[in-house]
Amino acid sequence: MPTSTRPDLLLPAEPGQRALARELYAQVAQLPIISPHGHVDPTLLAEDQPFPDPSQLLIVPDHYVTRMLLSQGIPPGELGVPSRDGSPVETDGRRIWRRFADHWHLFRGTPSRLWLEQTFTEVFGVHTRLTPGTADEVYDALAARLAEPGFRPRALFERFNIEVLATTESPLDDLGRHAKLAADGWGGPGGRVVTTFRPDNVVDLDFEGWSTSVDRLGEITGEDTGTYPGYLAALRARRAAFIAAGATSSDHGHPTALTLDLGADAATLFDRARRGTAEPGDAEAFRAHMLLEFARMSLDDGLVMQLHPGAVRNHNRWLHARHGRDVGGDIPQVTEYVHALGPLLDAYGNDPRLRVVLYTLDEDTFTRELAPLAGGYAALLLGAPWWFLDSPEVLRRFRESVTETAGFYNTAGFVDDTRAFCSIPVRHDVARRIDAGFLARLVAEHRLPLDEAAETMVDLAYRLPKRVFKFGEES
Numbered sequence: 476m477p478t479s480t481r482p483d484l485l486l487p488a489e490p491g492q493r494a495l496a497r498e499l500y501a502q503v504a505q506l507p508i509i510s511p512h513g514h515v516d517p518t519l520l521a522e523d524q525p526f527p528d529p530s531q532l533l534i535v536p537d538h539y540v541t542r543m544l545l546s547q548g549i550p551p552g553e554l555g556v557p558s559r560d561g562s563p564v565e566t567d568g569r570r571i572w573r574r575f576a577d578h579w580h581l582f583r584g585t586p587s588r589l590w591l592e593q594t595f596t597e598v599f600g601v602h603t604r605l606t607p608g609t610a611d612e613v614y615d616a617l618a619a620r621l622a623e624p625g626f627r628p629r630a631l632f633e634r635f636n637i638e639v640l641a642t643t644e645s646p647l648d649d650l651g652r653h654a655k656l657a658a659d660g661w662g663g664p665g666g667r668v669v670t671t672f673r674p675d676n677v678v679d680l681d682f683e684g685w686s687t688s689v690d691r692l693g694e695i696t697g698e699d700t701g702t703y704p705g706y707l708a709a710l711r712a713r714r715a716a717f718i719a720a721g722a723t724s725s726d727h728g729h730p731t732a733l734t735l736d737l738g739a740d741a742a743t744l745f746d747r748a749r750r751g752t753a754e755p756g757d758a759e760a761f762r763a764h765m766l767l768e769f770a771r772m773s774l775d776d777g778l779v780m781q782l783h784p785g786a787v788r789n790h791n792r793w794l795h796a797r798h799g800r801d802v803g804g805d806i807p808q809v810t811e812y813v814h815a816l817g818p819l820l821d822a823y824g825n826d827p828r829l830r831v832v833l834y835t836l837d838e839d840t841f842t843r844e845l846a847p848l849a850g851g852y853a854a855l856l857l858g859a860p861w862w863f864l865d866s867p868e869v870l871r872r873f874r875e876s877v878t879e880t881a882g883f884y885n886t887a888g889f890v891d892d893t894r895a896f897c898s899i900p901v902r903h904d905v906a907r908r909i910d911a912g913f914l915a916r917l918v919a920e921h922r923l924p925l926d927e928a929a930e931t932m933v934d935l936a937y938r939l940p941k942r943v944f945k946f947g948e949e950s
């Protein structure tokens with residue numbers, strides 16, 4: 476689903492490079508989308524119900540949008556973001572949309588503006604320019620599209636040309652929605668929609684309700700999660716269930732990249748935490764130790780590990796208290812990898828059977844730490860710019876920062892990491908255009924012949940993510 480209305484969107488402004496970039500982009504514009512990491516609700520595709528109104532689809536769940544409006548004094552409740560205590564929030568889609576349109580200028584120069592505009596035009600075919608004065612016209616046009624059968628989730632999935640989409644579930648998820656997808660021919664191993672094993676809520680002592688979640692993990696698996704060996708056995712059992720539902724990777728969202736091998740102390744720490752007598756530092760040590768345990772499990776069961784460190788979750792405490800997690804209250808922090816990953820790399824860094832994809836929210840680490848690490852350890856791959864860095868400028872800086880040390884082939888390909896299903900093709904298209912521009916410069920500077928640049932384009936857009944995340948036979 477290539478872009479039609481702005482064919483040179485994000486391509487270099489210099490005419491020589493632009494011509495080369497057009498040629499390179501044309502190689503990949505129609506290629507299927509591999510989406511190995513994201514947070515689309517699998518219910519969407521399992522049940523294939525029509526999407527709700529445009530605001531419930533595009534505004535309410537988009538924390539990039541609601542956080543910007545909050546930063547200008549518009550509380551999330553006025554944008555329909557549900558409250559934790561059930562206190563009333565705006566539910567009228569049109570009123571939410573008008574409020575958003577009144578503040579559309581706040582998004583000038585941001586990727587949110589680009590993603591939304593491209594979603595309006597390329598996904599929904601709505602070309603009216605959004606202004607406060609056209610809010611109703613755009614809303615009505617989008618709502619009319621959403622009522623058409625061609626705009627149901629599965630129809631859009633086909634139109635978006637998605638080959639595989641990974642969602643993310645906790646080990647406590649019963650994977651019922653993925654079972655439904657498998658029964659309909661959409662899921663299961665090698666399927667179009669697969670899950671990802673995300674154990675943070677049963678690993679992170681700081682996670683709300685950790686101990687209760689570990690109890691639940693025991694109930695689900697029949698293992699005694701009152702003991703550390705039982706806890707590990709339960710995690711292994713859930714990994715096996717996730718693999719049976721198509722998972723090829725795990726995902727670990729930690730405040731830092733710290734890894735540790737606690738040895739026998741791990742069980743002591745676990746017991747302490749289960750008794751509710753955890754000491755300061757236990758949560759960080761246990762998260763760090765569990766990364767080594769998960770690396771060991773990955774060596775056995777083959778799941779690719781993704782490490783997403785560096786977010787201070789729920790930094791905006793008022794927002795968290797009022798609206799819960801994942802609504803825009805997280806802030807990146809300085810993240811160190813070289814020493815933090817030492818224990819993991821000492822143990823398994825040179826073992827090519829292990830595959831760890833590293834992400835960052837700290838752009839400073841691309842050149843100094845991550846490119847040298849990914850360019851020097853067989854087990855490491857460099858993940859795509861993520862979250863606050865998932866923007867045209869940083870995607871470009873990413874290639875400029877890491878390619879000379881890590882090359883292209885120690886990177887893992889683009890990851891959209893999105894909850895917003897309708898933005899998936901747009902986000903992949905943006906990444907493809909930026910890569911085309913970067914490679915066009917290498918060609919223009921006589922650093923790479925055009926045919927090799929074209930091959931690299933296809934690798935970055937399609938072959939690499941497919942291989943790295945073990946989708947398809949060539950893993």
Ligand SMILES: [Zn+2]
Binds near residue numbers: 512514783892
């Ligand atoms: Zn994610």
